[in-house]
Amino acid sequence: MLDLSLLVQYGPALLRGFGITILCWGAGCLIGMVLGFALMLLRQLPVKPLRWVIRAYIEVIRGTPFLIQLFLLYSGGPSIGLRLEATTAGILGLGIYGSAYFAEIFRAGYQAVPKGQVEAALSLGMSYGAILRRVIVPAMLVSTIPAIVNMMAILTKETVVLSIITVPELMYEMQTMAAETFATFETILGMALFYWLLVEVVSRLGRRLEARVTRFLTHASPQGSSSETATARA
Amino acid sequence: MTAVSQTVPLSRTTVQGDAVPMVSIRGVGKSFGTNEVLRDIDLTVSKSEVVCLIGPSGSGKSTLLRCINFLEVYDRGEIRIEGKLVGYSEDTPRRRLSNRDLRDLRRNVGMVFQQFNLWPHMTALENVAEALVQVRGMDKAAASAHARRMLDRVGLAAKADSYPARLSGGQQQRVAIARVIAMEPHLMLFDEPTSALDPELVGEVLQVMRDLAADGMTMVVVTHEMGFAANVADKVAFLDRGRIAAFGTPREVFHESTEPRVQQFLQTYHERNSF
Numbered sequence: 429m430l431d432l433s434l435l436v437q438y439g440p441a442l443l444r445g446f447g448i449t450i451l452c453w454g455a456g457c458l459i460g461m462v463l464g465f466a467l468m469l470l471r472q473l474p475v476k477p478l479r480w481v482i483r484a485y486i487e488v489i490r491g492t493p494f495l496i497q498l499f500l501l502y503s504g505g506p507s508i509g510l511r512l513e514a515t516t517a518g519i520l521g522l523g524i525y526g527s528a529y530f531a532e533i534f535r536a537g538y539q540a541v542p543k544g545q546v547e548a549a550l551s552l553g554m555s556y557g558a559i560l561r562r563v564i565v566p567a568m569l570v571s572t573i574p575a576i577v578n579m580m581a582i583l584t585k586e587t588v589v590l591s592i593i594t595v596p597e598l599m600y601e602m603q604t605m606a607a608e609t610f611a612t613f614e615t616i617l618g619m620a621l622f623y624w625l626l627v628e629v630v631s632r633l634g635r636r637l638e639a640r641v642t643r644f645l646t647h648a649s650p651q652g653s654s655s656e657t658a659t660a661r662a
Numbered sequence: 663m664t665a666v667s668q669t670v671p672l673s674r675t676t677v678q679g680d681a682v683p684m685v686s687i688r689g690v691g692k693s694f695g696t697n698e699v700l701r702d703i704d705l706t707v708s709k710s711e712v713v714c715l716i717g718p719s720g721s722g723k724s725t726l727l728r729c730i731n732f733l734e735v736y737d738r739g740e741i742r743i744e745g746k747l748v749g750y751s752e753d754t755p756r757r758r759l760s761n762r763d764l765r766d767l768r769r770n771v772g773m774v775f776q777q778f779n780l781w782p783h784m785t786a787l788e789n790v791a792e793a794l795v796q797v798r799g800m801d802k803a804a805a806s807a808h809a810r811r812m813l814d815r816v817g818l819a820a821k822a823d824s825y826p827a828r829l830s831g832g833q834q835q836r837v838a839i840a841r842v843i844a845m846e847p848h849l850m851l852f853d854e855p856t857s858a859l860d861p862e863l864v865g866e867v868l869q870v871m872r873d874l875a876a877d878g879m880t881m882v883v884v885t886h887e888m889g890f891a892a893n894v895a896d897k898v899a900f901l902d903r904g905r906i907a908a909f910g911t912p913r914e915v916f917h918e919s920t921e922p923r924v925q926q927f928l929q930t931y932h933e934r935n936s937f
Contacts, residue, residue, distance in 0.1 A: 542779070544775055544777050544779035545779055547733055547775070547779065548775060548779035548780075548781070548838075548841075549781075550768065551731055551733060551851075552768070552792075552841070552842070552845060553765045553768040553769030553797045554765075554793060555761070555765060555796075556761065558796040562781075562792060562796065563781055566781075566783045567781075567782075567783070570783070641783075644782060644825040644827060645782060645825075645827050
């Protein structure tokens with residue numbers, strides 16, 4: 429029957445697996461966002477073939493299962509001389525997978541930047557680089573934070589796929605535990621707990637971040653709440 | 663880059679005479695597809711002059727204004743600011759200027775927009791200081807101090823730390839004006855600066871503009887405020903379907919013009935504003 433001591437016995441392995449999951453997820457998100465942002469910027473260039481290539485990349489990545497992409501990278505990679513360790517392949521795979529979605533999120537955010545804010549900067553003689561850093565990206569953050577956080581939460585759950593190419597992450601450790609102990613119920617319970625914890629943390633941090641980047645949008649608020657924020661920050 | 667530009671004396675006491683005009687527009691035309699929005703426009707703005715562009719909506723006033731700092735590309739003719747060709751090289755056939763050369767031109771030409779276009783994530787002070795740091799290369803402290811003086815000049819020193827969302831439309835537009843004058847432009851362009859404002863807020867913005875005119879700022883103003891045009895402008899240009907249909911002093915355009923389109927426009931204006 430239900431034997432919670434198993435969770436204690438396998439605790440260290442599970443925690444290690446959890447650590448690897450976090451690592452893969454964090455690094456994958458970072459690569460995905462950097463790559464996605466670069467793709468979005470390149471897409472703004474008036475070079476048609478480049479746009480087609482990027483669009484094809486995004487469509488293919490979004491239109492095929494993550495598992496297949498991962499197999500291609502990890503198992504198919506060596507045939508073109510690309511030999512990656514399981515964890516490296518997992519991180520890179522997550523990054524590539526995420527980049528297609530982040531590129532689309534950023535593109536929507538870029539297009540939503542009010543044209544007038546950019547024109548004001550142009551008319552003052554600001555360079556494109558300065559406008560990007562000081563005007564466009566801050567405006568994009570406001571409109572895309574919910575979508576970014578959502579995508580990050582989705583990617584936490586995609587990390588389980590990495591177990592299939594033997595990345596020793598949480599899912600992999602869980603499966604090992606299940607195979608050695610036949611304790612299916614405990615395993616599922618443990619898994620649910622860990623992933624729920626991860627998603628919960630991500631979305632909480634996301635809400636905080638959102639509140640932070642949109643704080644200037646609040647109109648004159650009732651005195652109570654504004655003094656509250658003042659004390660909270662002090 | 664083109665040859666060294668003719669330098670124009672910056673002192674406000676310069677006699678106009680033969681000096682290079684601040685803005686010189688010759689035979690300018692522009693089309694959106696088959697739609698000709700500007701046709702053969704000629705207009706000269708001398709230093710310290712205030713020129714108002716008026717006319718029915720869709721007549722091309724805003725497009726013409728936006729061509730002056732090349733936010734809008736003109737197809738034919740030429741626009742010169744202090745003798746320098748706007749947006750194109752001096753070669754024939756001319757080619758479009760690089761973004762870098764455009765920036766050099768734009769830093770001397772300020773623009774105030776109908777929708778204010780303040781950056782919402784920056785306070786009023788940061789909005790004004792931003793271009794001082796990014797374009798003029800001032801350090802942050804000096805830029806802030808200068809920005810504070812500019813806010814004071816438009817009567818908003820007390821609002822320095824407010825975000826735009828907490829300011830009224832009139833206050834936002836005054837911050838936008840402070841943001842421009844902080845750059846010490848030689849020329850200011852106003853694109854319907856009071857059209858997005860509640861009627862009771864129009865006055866404070868017009869007052870700031872009057873003060874600028876009195877200080878000798880060269881201004882080109884697209885406006886529906888006929889009172890401002892009549893009292894402050896040195897010259898008024900009436901545009902209709904992409905052409906300048908009447909041009910002259912406010913008296914000449916408002917009271918002496920026999921151009922039927924001007925008379926019709928003014929009559930409509932009077933009818934709408936009387937009750």
